[in-house]
Amino acid sequence: MLTTSRGISLVLAIAISTLTVAFLFLLDDATPTLLLVAGAISFSVAYILMNVTLEFLIFKEISSIYSVLEKIQKKDYTVVSERATRLSISPLRKINKTINTYAQSKNKEIEALQKNAAFRREFIADISHELKTPIFAAQGYIHTLLDGAVEDKSVRLKFLKRAAKSLNALDKLVQDLLTLNQMESGVIKFHFETFDLKEVIHEVIEELEHKAERRDMLIRFYYDKEKTYRTLADKDKIFRVCQNLISNAIKYNNDGGEVEVHLKSHKNHITVEVKDNGKGIPPEDLKRIFERFYRVEKSRSREKGGTGLGLAIVKHILEGHKSKISVSSTLGKGSIFSFELPVEKGGTRKGS
Template sequence: MFTTSRGISLILSVAISALVLAFLSLMEQANLLILLVAWGVSFSAAYLLISFTLEYLVFKEIGEIYTLLEKIQRKDLSEIKDKGRKGSLSPLRKINKVINSYAIARQKEIDTLQKNAEFRREFIADISHELKTPIFATQGYIHTLLDGAIDDKQVRMRFLKRAAKSLDSLDILVQDLLTLNQMESGVIRFSFSEFNLKELIDEVIEELEHKASKRDMHIKFDFEADKSYWTNGDRQKIYRVCQNLIFNAMKYNHNGGEVTITMSTHKNSIQVDVKDNGHGIPPEDLKRIFERFYRVEKSRNKKEGGTGLGLAIVKHILEGHKSKISVSSTVGKGSIFSFSLPMVKRDPSEEKLKVVSS
């Protein structure tokens, strides 16, 4: 009883009221009624003040500190939240706040470590799967040739071509991994210069038109002819961004579909939208499509080709240009990938001079 706030308050109140009563009893004017009233008032006031002080400024804070320490000891930090209380009169509140902040920081570290561990597990599984396919295919072709098929000229050439194709796929995968790793670590430097973004997209379309024609697919390029589309960036890497986005729009589109590239100018930027009318991306996959090796349709990844690193590389290239890639999609209707680059304003006479010289 005497270790609780009420017990301590009772003892101190009795002591204070007794002192008050003893002091008043020394006065000649004090009668029994006055002494009883003074004792009652002093006892009640002392009890209320001491009880409130101990309960809300001491014991409550100590209780919360013990609760926090118990959760930390049990490593149960999931329910710890920053209450953000300010202006408290309790000197223990600062200690409570420090412990609470420490627990929240540790919980964030644990969450980050768990996410990283999950990412590592997924990455190791993905890279093992991606490497296994071309390696096993090449092994199969080579061992078949070594087992006697090498004597057949037609079989030999066909298997060697298939083995070479598998090794080319493996080389592309390794190069993409190295490129992505170098971008993330800051090893790759960007070489910025001014270039015409429209001409760059024209080159990408010309490169991919042959693949589009094989699937009876139409690539449409919308832009305003009287506008200037000069920008400042790493031309080679922006070429890869456009190449990857347009190729993906073709890859995940249906035969006879349409890919539309729209380029528009704003006050100080040029926006590029790559739209397809293909399969679309489910909402649960939209947040993950820029992760390494993440594919929306796992069963179709080998049929469609690619390393699964293209969008991750696109994301890092645009981040290096202080830009972002955004995506909106409707399942069954298609997707739109968008990004912006800074617009460089050029003198019209300089544009005409370039056209004449070319």
């Protein structure tokens, strides 16, 4: 009984009313009626005040604290609403709020750890598959040669070329992984210089024209010939961004399709858009295409080549330029990738 607010209030109210009656009893003019009324009033007032104080300012807060502590003990870090705590005038409010804040921070930590664990599992599965494919291919060709096919010159040359191709793919995958890791850790520095973005895109298109011709595809470059498109950026890395975007537009386009590159100059920035008229990207995949190894169509993407790291590298390069890659896509009509770089208004800056 004494563990509840009512029990404690009852005991304290009886004690207070008893003391009140005892004090009044010492007076000469105290009558039995006065003592009775005074005792009843003091008991009622004391009981109500004590009960309200204990119930709403102490026991309720203690109950809330115990509730949160039980959740923490069970590793359930879902947070109790802080609204009642915020409106309360209880001296235990700060303790309750502190525990709630702790539970909330722990909940966020657990969610982050769960996401990281899921990402690690997915990453390990993806990289294992990506590494296994070229290794097994090269291994198969070499073992076939060792089993006797090396004596046949035509077979030997063909299998060695295929093994070399698989090992080249493996080397490219490892290099892309190292590049991405170095970018994320800040090991790779950006070397800014002034250059004409139009010239860089021309170089990329010249490099990839033969790849487009093999699939009867056209690359069209739209820009204002009377303008210069000078920017301050890392030229080699921006070359790689344009190379990756245009190469992907060719790779995932339809045979006989077109790739359009638009270069637009604005007051303070230059916009680059790479557009294809291929199959497009489903809406549910748009948010994930910049993740490592994420492929919209895994089987077909691997057949087309590539490491699955290109767009992740593009994202990190542009973040290093304080820019970002944007994408919009319509199924059956194609995709548009775009990014912005600042207009150079004079001066050069090397290193970062």
